[in-house]
Amino acid sequence: MRSEQQLRTFLRVLESYPEDRPLAKFLPEFFRKNKQMGSNDRRSASRLLYNYYRLGKTLPGRKIEERLFIAEFLCTAVDNPFLQHFRPELNEKIYLTLDDKISYLKEEYNFNLEDVFPFGPLSIGIDPEVFLKSFFVQPDLYIRIHPHKEDVVLFALSQTAIPFKQIGQYTLALPNGTNLNAIFSDTEFPTKPFEIQDLSSQQTLGSFKPNRYEYWWDACAASGGKSLLLFSEQPDLKLVVSDIRESVLDNLDERFINAGLRTYQKKVIDLTQNVDQVLHDYHFDGIILDAPCSGSGTWGRTPEMTSQFHEHKIQGFQNLQKTIASNVLKYLKPGKPLIYITCSVFKQENEDVVNYLISDHGLKLEMQEVLKGYENKADTMFAARLIKSDL
Numbered sequence: 001m002r003s004e005q006q007l008r009t010f011l012r013v014l015e016s017y018p019e020d021r022p023l024a025k026f027l028p029e030f031f032r033k034n035k036q037m038g039s040n041d042r043r044s045a046s047r048l049l050y051n052y053y054r055l056g057k058t059l060p061g062r063k064i065e066e067r068l069f070i071a072e073f074l075c076t077a078v079d080n081p082f083l084q085h086f087r088p089e090l091n092e093k094i095y096l097t098l099d100d101k102i103s104y105l106k107e108e109y110n111f112n113l114e115d116v117f118p119f120g121p122l123s124i125g126i127d128p129e130v131f132l133k134s135f136f137v138q139p140d141l142y143i144r145i146h147p148h149k150e151d152v153v154l155f156a157l158s159q160t161a162i163p164f165k166q167i168g169q170y171t172l173a174l175p176n177g178t179n180l181n182a183i184f185s186d187t188e189f190p191t192k193p194f195e196i197q198d199l200s201s202q203q204t205l206g207s208f209k210p211n212r213y214e215y216w217w218d219a220c221a222a223s224g225g226k227s228l229l230l231f232s233e234q235p236d237l238k239l240v241v242s243d244i245r246e247s248v249l250d251n252l253d254e255r256f257i258n259a260g261l262r263t264y265q266k267k268v269i270d271l272t273q274n275v276d277q278v279l280h281d282y283h284f285d286g287i288i289l290d291a292p293c294s295g296s297g298t299w300g301r302t303p304e305m306t307s308q309f310h311e312h313k314i315q316g317f318q319n320l321q322k323t324i325a326s327n328v329l330k331y332l333k334p335g336k337p338l339i340y341i342t343c344s345v346f347k348q349e350n351e352d353v354v355n356y357l358i359s360d361h362g363l364k365l366e367m368q369e370v371l372k373g374y375e376n377k378a379d380t381m382f383a384a385r386l387i388k389s390d391l
């Protein structure tokens with residue numbers, strides 16, 4: 001029986017999963033080692049695994065199978081043959097709204113929404129209920145179109161059956177898992193006319209406000225998402241990018257070439273250390289600090305993190321953020337902005353770090369905001385613009 005087979009495969013994959021690396025890395029490795037699995041088996045195993053982890057820490061005492069059926073019930077909105085086979089009484093209610101499903105589970109299974117993500121406190125302004133419910137909805141894939149390439153991208157997408165939504169002049173939402181390489185092939189599009197970038201990440205641009213010919217530093221640049229945004233707003237900038245990981249900076253080179261960004265300096269540095277030897281002559285007009293963080297605002301994409309996370313880690317991230325922020329400030333000109341960004345929902349990593357920068361370093365807060373991706377099938381992020389004092 002197909003559903004029985006799917007359940008057996010799910011249990012086998014779950015048992016093999018060591019929970020020490022992202023599912024997105026583990027699953028392809030597992031499938032490579034288990035070549036007998038066809039594409040349908042892979043698809044259903046991935047779906048069941050991801051949905052299972054969307055339950056987070058709820059219903060801890062229930063059997064794995066029971067939790068899986070409840071996860072399927074919450075995360076699917078169309079007739080579900082798997083559920084029909086094992087729990088027809090749940091499949092019968094598959095068309096209920098998420099709110100009604102949650103009420104039903106509360107009654108019948110003692111389900112408690114708060115247990116999905118029992119961590120906190122959350123940043124100010126986050127609606128806990130809406131945030132928690134977003135865990136049962138797969139986030140969208142967002143792209144940012146390069147300037148003047150809107151027609152090319154919209155035309156290519158209109159030739160496919162893929163439903164996409166235009167959010168702004170340069171921003172499109174596509175269903176998760178859309179194979180953009182198939183639509184924008186290397187032969188037809190040797191340089192890609194867009195970046196894959198989450199909606200909230202794109203929205204951090206609002207806090208940058210760069211001016212022409214200024215000198216900016218993207219201090220934790222990774223593969224350069226924020227630098228590319230900065231460049232899209234103000235191409236006439238001088239730019240330094242750095243990260244502790246050399247490998248991610250190699251990806252950055254590729255993305256920069258694709259976007260036409262050619263003049264920048266690149267440095268591999270550990271910002272918990274004294275970096276004066278490398279940066280003693282630098283005085284920046286703006287610093288973007290997209291700090292290492294729990295990533296809790298992105299767990300809608302990596303739901304396995306919710307059940308693997310331990311709350312005590314938040315303090316460790318805050319310590320790291322304070323250290324790095326204190327170290328970079330030395331290279332910021334007085335009167336100029338530090339843009340502090342995280343993809344965390346925790347107040348301890350967001351407002352508390354901002355308050356520390358104000359109280360211990362005399363920075364002036366110009367604005368701070370939570371980018372509520374949980375309302376838009378996107379990541380949730382935090383961005384603050386702080387000005388270094390003139391003294």
Ligand SMILES: C[S@@+](CC[C@H](N)C(=O)[O-])C[C@H]1O[C@@H](n2cnc3c(N)ncnc32)[C@H](O)[C@@H]1O
Nearest residue numbers: 220221222225226243244270271272290291292
């Ligand atoms: C949130 S990610 C940055 C994402 C990037 N700005 C983007 O838009 O794609 C944080 C980065 O901080 C880097 N990082 C972590 N610890 C660091 C340290 N001690 N010094 C410098 N960079 C560090 C990580 O390697 C990671 O790439």
